[in-house]
Amino acid sequence: MKTCLVVDDSGVVRKIARRIIEELGFFIMEAEDGDQALEICKHALPTAVLLDWNMPVMDGYEFITHLRRLPGGDKPKVVFCTTENGMDHIARALAAGADEYIMKPFDKDIVADKFREVGLVEATSPQIA
């Protein structure tokens, strides 16, 4: 089964994200900061990571730089999901190896779109209207 690690220091955001991504067919794991997330990844790499930027202990940017250096750490698709919506942050994230970038606030359609964009879920038949 496809797995998704949801990394966000807000329990509310994790809960919303979990509900959306479960519906897309993923088994969900949660972490409250980058450090917890990295521990989980050292154990077993997820298929996808939904990643907040600003978190205590270790932020999302630091996490992805560590993740990408792990053996096989280039495999997981990493989608940032953050209130940092400036072009500079987006460019930094992409340079660090992020696959997609969601600017909060987000909804189900945006998450599904972005997951489709990076091939995590198959394209559904086009909507009619």
Place this chain on the structure above:
Amino acid sequence: MTPPDYEYLRKLLKDHSGLDLSADKQYLIESRLLPLARKAGLAGLPELVQKMKGGSAAFIAQVVEAMTTNETFFFRDKIPFEHFRDTIMPELLQARAGRKSLRIWCAAGSTGQEPYSLAMCLKEMSAALTGWRVEILATDLSQEVLEKSRAGIYSQFEVQRGLPIQLLVKYFRQIGELWQINADLRAMVQHRQLNLLHDFSQLGSFDVIFCRNVMIYFDQDTKTNIFGRLARTIEPDGFLVLGAAETVVGLTEQFKPIGDRRGLYRPGDSRVPVAKPAPARMAAPKLTAMAAGA
């Protein structure tokens, strides 16, 4: 929704906008009008119809607007843009190699996502287009919608639907909470107000026509009429792209679907074969042998 309510809405929409709802468009009504009903503090569609019958012209106008305004995303439905990149452009690059110019028409350009998606596709293949003149004309019924398209300014929500983040970074600039498509892409798109029900022969002829998700609003005769006039404005070896829910079948002999390329059509009298291997310089060409016409 009861059949009489449906019939009432159908007739009202037809009278007000030419929008022709067939009997199977219940989902369309629900998806468009339930949010409007909720916003007006109504319990559901029966109450909405009741309120319309009460005769509020302003409310009826809102209903018509909600039913006829088309939601649009960047690279909406993806496949048409893959066809554009992998089938249409490789072939036209060969066919027009002599005159090095192309004309593309977005016949329901709406708020600009479609013409600008095409502009981005062209930018991505700019190496193959050195020295070419490519014109994109976006037309729409609504002046207001065209204004938005001209400005090329989109909300954070809009740029997150269908647009890969790499393309946002590459082709947009940030203005506060909004995003504007870059000036060089805006310069690639011309805008013009146009009602498809009226004569459009003055636009000249086109190599590619995107006419998506607008035919669904017209009745059979109107569709046939528009297809006939599109056929006269498209080059004999040009391409017509329709929306996912649209077809020419049973409406016109002037366009034929292209084998396995869903939504892609050519003028019916065209004897030009479709597939030739793309030149190696094209990005990700995935052409395989396929039948010309069908």
